[in-house]
Amino acid sequence: xxxxxxxxxxxxxxxxxxxxxxxxxxxxxxxxxxxxxxxxxxxxxxxxxxxxxxxxxxxxxxxxxxxxxxxxxxxxxxxxxxxxxxxxxxxxxxxxxxxxxxxxxxxxxxxxxxxxxxxxxxxxxxxxxxxxxxxxxxxxxxxxxxxxxxxxxxxxxxxxxxxxxxxxxxxxxxxxxxxxxxxxxxxxxxxxxxxxxxxxxxxxxxxxxxxxxxxxxxxxxxxxxxxxxxxxxxxxxxxxxxxxxxxxxxxxxxxxxxxxxxxxxxxxxxxxxxxxxxxxxxxxxxxxxxxxxxxxxxxxxxxxxxxxxxxxxxxxxxxxxxxxxxxxxxxxxxxxxxxxxxxxxxxxxxxxx
Numbered sequence: 234x235x236x237x238x239x240x241x242x243x244x245x246x247x248x249x250x251x252x253x254x255x256x257x258x259x260x261x262x263x264x265x266x267x268x269x270x271x272x273x274x275x276x277x278x279x280x281x282x283x284x285x286x287x288x289x290x291x292x293x294x295x296x297x298x299x300x301x302x303x304x305x306x307x308x309x310x311x312x313x314x315x316x317x318x319x320x321x322x323x324x325x326x327x328x329x330x331x332x333x334x335x336x337x338x339x340x341x342x343x344x345x346x347x348x349x350x351x352x353x354x355x356x357x358x359x360x361x362x363x364x365x366x367x368x369x370x371x372x373x374x375x376x377x378x379x380x381x382x383x384x385x386x387x388x389x390x391x392x393x394x395x396x397x398x399x400x401x402x403x404x405x406x407x408x409x410x411x412x413x414x415x416x417x418x419x420x421x422x423x424x425x426x427x428x429x430x431x432x433x434x435x436x437x438x439x440x441x442x443x444x445x446x447x448x449x450x451x452x453x454x455x456x457x458x459x460x461x462x463x464x465x466x467x468x469x470x471x472x473x474x475x476x477x478x479x480x481x482x483x484x485x486x487x488x489x490x491x492x493x494x495x496x497x498x499x500x501x502x503x504x505x506x507x508x509x510x511x512x513x514x515x516x517x518x519x520x521x522x523x524x525x526x527x528x529x530x531x532x533x534x535x536x537x538x539x540x541x542x543x544x545x546x547x548x549x550x551x552x553x554x555x556x557x558x559x560x561x562x563x564x565x566x567x568x569x570x571x572x573x574x575x576x577x578x579x580x581x582x583x584x585x586x
Contacts (some may be wrong), residue, residue, distance in 0.1 A: 268300070268318035273311040273435055278564025282311070282425065286319055288348035294518075296320040300415065343443045347415060348356035348404055349423015360410035367406055368459045370416040371399040374436030375444025377451065380480030384429075384561065389551055391478040392520060393422070393430040394560040398548065399476045400424050401570035409578065410491040412469075414439060414462055416455050428562040452534040463540040470585060472503060472577065473543035475535055478560065483551045488524055489559075489569065492531040499542035503580045504528045507544060510576035514568075546573070 252331035271282060283293055298309055300318045311317065318324075341357040348355070372395045374380030379391030396417065398462065401424055403413045419436045438444050439458045443450050459473055489511055493500035508526050514522040538541040548569065559565050 234562045243498050245274060245468070252529045254271055258393075268321065269421075269510060270316045270318055272316050273313055274495040276311055276315075277311050278562055279309065279311065280567050281563035282317070282319075288320060288322065291318045298518075305530075311435075327457060331512065343407075345404075345407065347423065348400060349425070349549070350422040351426075352404060355404060355407050358408045361551070362406060362411035362581055365406075365410075365472075366412045366414070366427040366462075366466045366469070366541075367403075368414050368416055368462060368473045368539075369399045369403050369537065370459070370473065370475045371454055372475070373451075374417045374419075375438075375451070376434055376446040377444070377448070378434075380478055380551045382480070382557060384557050386553070387429040388410045389479070389557065389560065390430070390432040391551060392436065393432055394551075394566070395476045395478050395548065396422065396436070397425055398560075398562075398566050398570050399474075401567055402474070402476075402573050403572035404417060405570055406577065409574070412466070416458055427565070428561040449534070456535050456538050459535075460538075467514070470581060471538070471541040472580070473489060473539050474573070474577070475543065475547070478549060478551045479547040480552060483552045483554075485550055486553045486555050487550050488526040489549065490527045490529075490531060490547050492529060492536065492537045492547075494543065495530040495532075497536075497542050499584070500536065500544060501528070501530075502583070503542055503577075504544045506580045506583065507573060507576035511572050515573045519566075 258426075260363065269286070271280070272285065279294060279297055283297060288297075297317075297320055298305065300320060304312070304315055304317060306312045310355075320516060323430050343355050344353050345355055346353055371392065371393040374396065377392070377556070381391070381397070382389035396419060399415065403415055404424065406413050408534070409479060416439045417436055418439060418441075421435070422430075423431070438454050442458075445454065463471055481487065491504035491508055493504040508528050511526055512524040515522055531545065533545055536545050549559050551557065551560070559569065
């Protein structure tokens with residue numbers, strides 16, 4: 234082999250090495266994003282996984298779904314044993330200041346024992362609901378468990394699941410600066426992440442009254458508590474939200490729906506705003522699902538006799554297997570509470586203009 238041919242072979246080898254190196258560099262830029270992964274365990278949902286890993290569901294939910302869209306089950310559920318990518322926390326770049334930087338004020342934190350050990354510390358996110366007052370009343374309680382369903386040998390009691398969703402909603406509203414009264418209260422059942430919530434009979438009516446067995450006496454007791462507080466808060470924006478779980482045939486699948494008193498225009502507007510909000514959230518997170526919630530008038534004691542505008546919410550059918558998933562999964566209970574919060578904020582903003 235002459236020197237000219239040797240030089241050509243050398244240059245070709247050099248060229249191949251350089252090209253290979255450049256391709257490696259390009260690949261590193263294209264595919265070098267490392268995602269932390271986590272394997273789904275029994276009872277896990279997107280909300281709980283994000284929270285366990287320090288990620289806000291409000292900020293990272295859509296990104297998680299996009300990252301894992303080919304690995305999620307029906308209605309974006311997690312599949313036990315399957316590995317999922319976690320979103321990368323976005324790096325917050327410092328803003329360019331036009332003047333001297335302002336010292337960041339730490340957010341206010343308040344402890345509310347009613348939410349339980351895990352959730353009792355509440356960080357005030359903003360004051361969007363300042364000067365608003367919400368009375369939250371979960372269905373039944375004390376000697377009356379309400380509707381009872383059954384799943385895999387476990388009793389599902391209406392009062393326990395309605396109370397957990399109501400507690401989560403109370404915490405959500407408190408984070409936005411609202412004054413919130415839990416009308417039905419449990420001294421030791423804070424927010425629970427269990428699928429099967431153990432029933433008990435120790436709920437009381439605000440502030441700490443024993444709940445009577447007689448239905449009319451029980452309804453009157455809760456309504457009187459709301460109306461007494463209403464008088465104390467006269468002049469403020471006030472709303473009553475009553476949360477129940479319905480009981481129907483096992484074959485009847487129903488969506489979250491709403492009742493209002495026929496004499497209350499504000500109650501009707503509130504119910505419609507909540508319905509629209511729930512529909513929008515389903516369209517965003519489960520676009521193929523559809524939503525068939527409804528708003529109608531009904532002559533119910535509490536919303537008929539309470540002073541503040543009121544809405545009565547039925548979360549679903551406790552006897553239907555699909556509806557039961559809306560109750561037993563803590564992520565779903567939290568999602569419902571989040572969507573109700575969003576609707577209440579919209580109602581507040583529309584009403585104070």
